[in-house]
Amino acid sequence: MDIVLLGPPGAGKGTQATRLQRALQVPHIASGDLFRALRQSDSPLARQVQEYMDRGEYVPDQLTIEVVLNRLAASDAQDGFILDGFPRTLPQARALDGALDDHGQRVDVVLYITAPEDILISRVAGRMICPQCNTIYNTVTKPPKVDMLCDNDNHPLERRSDEEPEVVRRRLSTYLAQTLPLVKYYREKGILHEIDGSAPMDEVDSVVNEAVGLGVVS
Numbered sequence: 001m002d003i004v005l006l007g008p009p010g011a012g013k014g015t016q017a018t019r020l021q022r023a024l025q026v027p028h029i030a031s032g033d034l035f036r037a038l039r040q041s042d043s044p045l046a047r048q049v050q051e052y053m054d055r056g057e058y059v060p061d062q063l064t065i066e067v068v069l070n071r072l073a074a075s076d077a078q079d080g081f082i083l084d085g086f087p088r089t090l091p092q093a094r095a096l097d098g099a100l101d102d103h104g105q106r107v108d109v110v111l112y113i114t115a116p117e118d119i120l121i122s123r124v125a126g127r128m129i130c131p132q133c134n135t136i137y138n139t140v141t142k143p144p145k146v147d148m149l150c151d152n153d154n155h156p157l158e159r160r161s162d163e164e165p166e167v168v169r170r171r172l173s174t175y176l177a178q179t180l181p182l183v184k185y186y187r188e189k190g191i192l193h194e195i196d197g198s199a200p201m202d203e204v205d206s207v208v209n210e211a212v213g214l215g216v217v218s
């Protein structure tokens with residue numbers, strides 16, 4: 001099953017992607033993670049990507065499409081994937097459709113997760129992630145048992161430089177201008193499932209499970 005997670009930063013896409021990856025045994029491919037990995041290399045391209053990310057702007061379509069489609073071509077993504085953070089623009093969505101179509105595939109389900117802006121900002125500003133297992137924590141809603149250490153593997157947790165409230169606000173306005181048109185695009189295809197990401201976690205989980213045809217998973 002080919003799944004796309006759509007929604008603003010802080011809506012809970014990463015949390016659902018990690019859960020679905022376990023349940024469906026297909027890779028979780030996050031465009032932001034691909035860029036963060038690319039940024040580690042010391043190249044002019046890496047510095048350019050870093051600048052876009054630090055400003056809370058989107059990386060240009062051509063580069064984004066190349067990076068993500070290249071990852072989707074890997075063998076582990078041939079029997080399904082969970083795309084998180086891509087597509088974010090109409091040209092990206094069309095490029096994805098075209099690439100899948102070439103292999104007789106298509107996006108099966110789009111999970112559109114939303115929440116009010118104040119909730120998004122407070123969630124993102126308190127967020128920490130384990131770089132080892134990708135578990136997401138939050139200083140208020142889901143603190144780790146030991147300060148700044150992952151409950152699962154004791155790895156030190158990290159905060160992201162683009163999660164300062166000012167950058168988050170900029171990321172949200174970029175999202176509204178450039179990504180919101182995708183809601184209409186996927187709704188017209190009849191594959192969009194709108195999910196209230198501010199609902200209690202178990203409610204969100206069960207709506208998501210139903211949308212992807214899963215029974216009860218933890």
Ligand code: AMP
Nearest residue numbers: 031032052053057058059064085086088
């Ligand atoms: P994320 O981890 O998904 O919030 O992405 C972090 C940053 O990576 C974004 O603020 C953008 O600068 C960049 N990025 C990730 N995915 C995309 C995309 N599909 N299109 C353009 N830029 C992206």
